[in-house]
Amino acid sequence: MAYNFKEVxxxxxxxxxxxxxxNAKDDYTLPKWFGLIEFPYPSGQGLHVGHPRSYTALDIIxxxxxxxxxxxxxxxxxxxxxxxAENYAIKNHIHPKxxxxxxxxxxxxxxxxxxxxxxxxxxxxxxDPNYYKWTQWIFIQLYKKGLAYKATMPINFCTGCKVGxxxxxxxxGVCERxxxxxxxxxxxxxMLKITEYAQRLIDDLDDIDFLxxxxxxxxxxxxxSEGAEVNFKIKGTEDNLLIYTTRPDTIFGAxxxxxxxxxxxxxxxxxxxxxxxxxxxxxxxxxTKSDFERSELNKEKTGVEIKGLKAINPVxxxxxxxxxxDYVLITYGTGxxxxxxxxxxxxxxxxxxxxLPIKQVIKEDINDNKERTSQEKLEIEFNALFDNPDxxxxxxxxxxxxxxxxSGFLDGLxxxxxxxxxxxxxxxxxxxxxxxxxxxxxxxxxxQRYWGEPIPMIYCxxxxxxxxxxxxxxxxxxxxxxxxxxxxGESPLAKQTEWIKTKCPHCGKEARRETDTMPQWAGxxxxxxxxxxxxxxxxxxxKEALEYWSPVDWYNGGMEHTTLHLLYxxxxxKFLYDIGKVPTKEPYQKRTSHGMILGGNGEKMSKSKGNVIxxxxxxxxxxxxxxxxxEMFMGPFDQTAPWSMESIRGCSKFLDRVWSMQEILVDGDxxxxxxxxxxxxxxxKVTNDVEEMKFNTCVSTFMTMVNEFTxxxxxxxxxxxxxxxxxxxxxxxxxxxxxxxxxxKTEIAKTLWPSYDxxxxxxxEIEIPVQVNGKLKATVKVAKDVEQEEIDKIVDENxxxxxAIEGKTVVKRIYVKGKIYNIVIK
RNA sequence: GCCGAUGUGGCGGAAUUGGCAGACGCACAUGACUCAAAAUCAUGCGGGAAACCAUGUGGGUUCGAGUCCCACCAUCGGUACCA
Numbered sequence: 001m002a003y004n005f006k007e008v009x010x011x012x013x014x015x016x017x018x019x020x021x022x023n024a025k026d027d028y029t030l031p032k033w034f035g036l037i038e039f040p041y042p043s044g045q046g047l048h049v050g051h052p053r054s055y056t057a058l059d060i061i062x063x064x065x066x067x068x069x070x071x072x073x074x075x076x077x078x079x080x081x082x083x084x085a086e087n088y089a090i091k092n093h094i095h096p097k098x099x100x101x102x103x104x105x106x107x108x109x110x111x112x113x114x115x116x117x118x119x120x121x122x123x124x125x126x127x128d129p130n131y132y133k134w135t136q137w138i139f140i141q142l143y144k145k146g147l148a149y150k151a152t153m154p155i156n157f158c159t160g161c162k163v164g165x166x167x168x169x170x171x172x173g174v175c176e177r178x179x180x181x182x183x184x185x186x187x188x189x190x191m192l193k194i195t196e197y198a199q200r201l202i203d204d205l206d207d208i209d210f211l212x213x214x215x216x217x218x219x220x221x222x223x224x225s226e227g228a229e230v231n232f233k234i235k236g237t238e239d240n241l242l243i244y245t246t247r248p249d250t251i252f253g254a255x256x257x258x259x260x261x262x263x264x265x266x267x268x269x270x271x272x273x274x275x276x277x278x279x280x281x282x283x284x285x286x287x288t289k290s291d292f293e294r295s296e297l298n299k300e301k302t303g304v305e306i307k308g309l310k311a312i313n314p315v316x317x318x319x320x321x322x323x324x325x326d327y328v329l330i331t332y333g334t335g336x337x338x339x340x341x342x343x344x345x346x347x348x349x350x351x352x353x354x355x356l357p358i359k360q361v362i363k364e365d366i367n368d369n370k371e372r373t374s375q376e377k378l379e380i381e382f383n384a385l386f387d388n389p390d391x392x393x394x395x396x397x398x399x400x401x402x403x404x405x406x407s408g409f410l411d412g413l414x415x416x417x418x419x420x421x422x423x424x425x426x427x428x429x430x431x432x433x434x435x436x437x438x439x440x441x442x443x444x445x446x447x448q449r450y451w452g453e454p455i456p457m458i459y460c461x462x463x464x465x466x467x468x469x470x471x472x473x474x475x476x477x478x479x480x481x482x483x484x485x486x487x488x489g490e491s492p493l494a495k496q497t498e499w500i501k502t503k504c505p506h507c508g509k510e511a512r513r514e515t516d517t518m519p520q521w522a523g524x525x526x527x528x529x530x531x532x533x534x535x536x537x538x539x540x541x542x543k544e545a546l547e548y549w550s551p552v553d554w555y556n557g558g559m560e561h562t563t564l565h566l567l568y569x570x571x572x573x574k575f576l577y578d579i580g581k582v583p584t585k586e587p588y589q590k591r592t593s594h595g596m597i598l599g600g601n602g603e604k605m606s607k608s609k610g611n612v613i614x615x616x617x618x619x620x621x622x623x624x625x626x627x628x629x630x631e632m633f634m635g636p637f638d639q640t641a642p643w644s645m646e647s648i649r650g651c652s653k654f655l656d657r658v659w660s661m662q663e664i665l666v667d668g669d670x671x672x673x674x675x676x677x678x679x680x681x682x683x684x685k686v687t688n689d690v691e692e693m694k695f696n697t698c699v700s701t702f703m704t705m706v707n708e709f710t711x712x713x714x715x716x717x718x719x720x721x722x723x724x725x726x727x728x729x730x731x732x733x734x735x736x737x738x739x740x741x742x743x744x745k746t747e748i749a750k751t752l753w754p755s756y757d758x759x760x761x762x763x764x765e766i767e768i769p770v771q772v773n774g775k776l777k778a779t780v781k782v783a784k785d786v787e788q789e790e791i792d793k794i795v796d797e798n799x800x801x802x803x804a805i806e807g808k809t810v811v812k813r814i815y816v817k818g819k820i821y822n823i824v825i826k
Numbered sequence: 827g828c829c830g831a832u833g834u835g836g837c838g839g840a841a842u843u844g845g846c847a848g849a850c851g852c853a854c855a856u857g858a859c860u861c862a863a864a865a866u867c868a869u870g871c872g873g874g875a876a877a878c879c880a881u882g883u884g885g886g887u888u889c890g891a892g893u894c895c896c897a898c899c900a901u902c903g904g905u906a907c908c909a
Contacts (some may be wrong), residue, residue, distance in 0.1 A: 136835035327907045769846040774890040820845040
């Protein structure tokens with residue numbers, strides 16, 4: 001009676017589908033649990049073995065939650081707008097709608113073959129007009145609140161995709177998607193003001209349960225820094241040069257200023273600049289460089305002094321030169337800095353190269369609490385004696401242990417206090433103000449592409465930009481045949497003259513439609529909300545559904561989406577919260593991440609390396625259950641793991657042994673004495689480990705149990721039933737089949753999750769390791785609640801121990817109840 | 827450089843969070859079954875003859891350290907003239 005996985009898996013999958021076994025209930029009185037995985041982009045390659053790692057993990061949790069009595073929402077959909085479909089269309093002249101549909105069908109069939117307990121009745125697709133109607137609607141709300149605006153600005157332009165990219169999509173100066181170089185290009189783009197939410201995106205992380213590394217990465221990306229903006233007078237004018245610094249305490253050490261090449265100062269004072277030609281030449285050179293070239297490999301500092309212009313240090317009144325250099329970025333802060341070479345590495349490098357003065361204004365505090373050897377103290381004293389900044393070998397940048405010197409009224413203050421005092425001084429004297437800056441940039445939201453949501457905006461010569469009236473949504477993407485980007489990187493839609501022509505909703509005059517489309521991140525920024533009420537045609541979801549299902553209880557996905565999708569959707573959600581459309585501040589209560597699956601050779605799977613594993617092949621050869629169990633067993637869920645064909649065979653073998661246990665089944669309504677504590681321990685372990693995503697140890701627990709039962713050549717009914725219930729979320733098909741074969745009427749998925757009794761997880765008789773001076777010498781068997789006196793006697797009777805302590809003095813005996821016994825001898 | 831991980835047998839990895847290091851699986855070896863092979867089952871499997879030695883390296887704390895502390899090294903991921 002060998003196990004026929006093909007037959008069994010098809011049988012149960014059909015039943016689940018016909019009966020909608022896993023559909024969420026609309027009963028809002030039940031306790032709910034909303035588990036979410038990142039919906040896939042339906043690529044032509046089909047499902048990758050990486051997808052099921054995440055899907056199986058949450059499927060296991062979802063199945064367990066159902067058995068624990070929750071009303072579970074575990075939905076699926078397709079994020080189907082995007083470049084690959086469009087590029088394929090350009091090449092093969094097949095409409096992306098067609099390929100997308102084919103791919104979705106393929107994906108759906110693949111996902112079903114893996115037995116995921118998705119609620120298929122709620123399947124969504126971002127390219128469905130009934131879906132993107134609401135994506136467009138959200139955009140219009142953003143526009144109405146001033147959070148969407150059109151701006152002409154240098155954008156990242158991918159030379160391959162011929163499309164503008166968000167900062168997040170540029171990796172090492174090349175396009176994240178196609179690898180082509182990215183250049184700067186001036187283009188009028190729709191922008192979303194994510195920067196307005198920067199602080200809240202940081203602060204609210206405190207209230208949610210994201211992995212620490214995800215929080216850290218988001219905070220890094222947002223890049224908050226505290227400091228001050230300070231005005232430096234430009235000599236001989238009424239004008240000021242406004243700079244941003246995080247170290248205003250070093251202001252007495254500012255020996256020169258630097259402005260970015262694009263800084264307006266140069267244009268404004270071109271008449272005063274003595275070496276304008278030289279300066280302009282430098283500007284031009286900087287302009288032709290891409291961001292990548294500018295930051296490439298810590299290149300040498302370059303720059304030119306702006307002769308004829310001088311700045312006045314507002315606290316010391318010293319006159320200092322102004323330089324132009326591309327190490328200062330126009331996009332951050334004010335595009336200008338005060339340079340303090342003694343206490344900033346970049347300024348130091350620049351000053352060294354151009355022989356600019358270096359003035360030390362911070363020294364290391366040797367009276368702090370830091371432990372130092374006398375040698376180190378001497379060195380510090382010695383260095384201090386030589387107050388010879390030119391001899392400084394490297395700038396002192398430590399913010400914790402510094403003390404101000406040569407800084408007038410700041411002298412003697414610790415860096416932190418000095419910062420406070422100088423900012424107060426700056427503000428009192430109206431020289432500038434406290435200022436927080438973020439690295440986060442606004443989100444470039446326009447794509448000059450076809451296969452995306454049309455941006456629902458109309459341009460009228462008289463009224464400017466006007467949104468498409470909401471009752472006209474969805475603004476459908478027209479069917480076209482020519483997907484090639486237009487002239488100058490215009491959207492293919494720019495060629496659809498009929499579609500473009502429209503009337504201004506405001507004044508009725510002839511007007512034209514926006515031809516750019518939204519980025520792929522748009523549809524995925526709110527999709528979890530649609531799952532709550534996917535067929536609603538009045539709202540994106542009803543208030544009741546939102547109240548009941550929000551927030552997503554557990555969201556699992558890849559680390560690569562931490563600074564893109566995850567940040568964008570938190571931003572949209574917060575906006576929807578602000579306009580009263582969603583009930584929670586945050587979309588996702590908990591976020592975890594899965595590790596990547598590598599090829600058998602330990603390298604990233606890729607076609608060119610020929611190490612790609614196709615899930616279909618695995619399912620065909622071993623079945624979905626083996627595939628699922630293996631993916632959970634292969635290693636810690638959050639870490640990368642190489643694929644191994646040998647190991648999956650081992651998992652398949654394990655399942656065969658589970659199947660074979662039917663042959664050693666004996667009667668019994670309660671656990672046998674022999675296995676009682678093992679059963680309770682196992683229930684406890686699996687119940688807890690699933691919650692902590694330690695799936696690999698769950699599987700090894702199952703294997704150990706099978707070993708025990710097989711060795712005993714028997715398993716009673718009560719034990720088998722519990723075992724099958726625990727295993728069910730991992731191997732749903734086989735466990736259902738055995739369940740019905742042993743005569744159970746209700747499906748296992750509809751049974752109650754087993755419970756355990758804490759007192760029964762402890763054995764009556766335990767083995768205590770006995771150490772001498774911390775080294776293991778023997779083990780003794782004792783009753784679980786044995787007292788010290790008693791165990792002392794038992795240990796003394798042990799021959800090995802007696803030999804080990806023979807002739808030595810026993811200093812101490814340590815017994816940690818139930819754990820260990822240690823004798824300290826001299 | 828900065829931020830975040832990780833480092834344990836031939837391999838993937840366990841270790842109740844300070845208490846028997848190597849669970850479980852793979853690979854391998856031997857045996858049973860078989861004419862034979864595969865499958866299956868059984869046994870063994872860090873090093874060392876042993877005392878002992880072993881969790882990236884070197885120190886430390888502790889009765890006791892893979893786990894805690896200090897200083898390094900290596901690998902991976904993120905990020906980078908962000909003032």
